[in-house]
Amino acid sequence: MGRQPCCEKEGLKRGPWTIEEDHKLMNFILNNGIQCWRLVPKLAGLRRCGKSCRLRWINYLRPDLKRGALTEAEEDMIIELHSRLGNRWSKIASHFPGRTDNEIKNYWNTRIKKKLRLLGLDPVTHKPVDETENSAAENEEIYQHIISKEKETDYQTEGAAKSGFNEMKNISIFDVPKENSEMGSILSKTTDESSVNFSAIIDGHDQFEDPFQNWIASPLQWDVFSNLEENFP
DNA sequence: AATCTACCCAACCGCCCAACT
DNA sequence: GAGTTGGGCGGTTGGGTAGAT
Known part of the structure; x- marks a missing residue:
């Protein structure tokens, strides 16, 4: 009897991650933490293999990732x-x-x-x-x-x-340069609700009703991640 | 302008290992 | 001790892009 696959391959999505998928995964992990990668895609509503989620998180979504060329x-x-x-x-x-x-x-x-x-x-x-x-x-x-x-x-x-533009096709929520966080954009977190709720304010007024759309569209205030544990106990 | 080539890197695959039953 | 499971790791691949022709 051979080794069982890490997950059911049928019906699973493969290839590059979309911004929406990134969001689902990011949101799930920030809200729930990581207990079992195998369960993450199911609970987060993703049609991905648990391993794929883990890789995406570790290599791309983790807030503490250092970006840019190696010195x-x-x-x-x-x-x-x-x-x-x-x-x-x-x-x-x-x-x-x-x-x-x-x-x-x-x-x-x-x-x-x-x-x-x-x-x-x-x-x-x-x-x-x-x-x-x-x-x-x-x-x-x-x-x-x-x-x-x-x-x-x-x-x-x-x-x-x-220049503030990123023409990469596979642009992600983290591709926005850090420098742009100074452009008057704020990523704030509302903690008085049961779930974590991001609301981005761009130039003083909301641009989208969906906070996640805001999150995608707005440059991030990166410092929010520097004290992650405090923000997401 | 079109085609070719080399390069980069995100993502996948399969193996290994530790923990658990 | 044997079998199972999930996480982690290293090797490899395929798609996209930039530069050359």
Whole structure:
């Protein structure tokens, strides 16, 4: 008898999460906490696998997530930790509050690995490999090229974020840049009701009747999450 | 303008392990 | 001790995007 699947696959939705789904999950967890991931989709009214909900929460919805590109210092630390811990991404991620193992793993696979190879280092052992294809000077030249390209990219990304627009198709409630929280938008929480009730006030007046629509549409006052336990006992 | 290619990253899959029965 | 279950982890994939041709 083989292992049973973690959940019924039939009738389950897969693929990218919608804003509505994000909302349902976020709202459920903030109101109820996490006891059993298997039950979360059922109780939250989602047609998703419990594992999928967990992943979405951990990698994307968690309020304490740190967003934006990894810094050079973080990158150096990842390399150092990887040389000691290997591909134990969750262990590595535990040294970076607000970063996820998935994020670090992706960063490693798409960038650091490449850089190490170009520098003539084996990404697995971190030791020099035979420089049969490129000389050290050539490697250095390519590496500098990558660095300059990355700086260009970072600058562009930062500029786009500051403009207040996010053209990503899969935009989420958390894609709004933090800087915009200063634009007169307030996310307030009404605690004198049985359930948590968010109401966003944009430029002094309500724009939507549905508080969740407000939540989606308005830039967040991020500080509300800094004392989460106080807000959601 | 259209097509191709490389890259990025969110999401999924399957395995492992600890806790429980 | 064996079987079951749920959570966690690492590897992989597929879709979207940007840049090159």
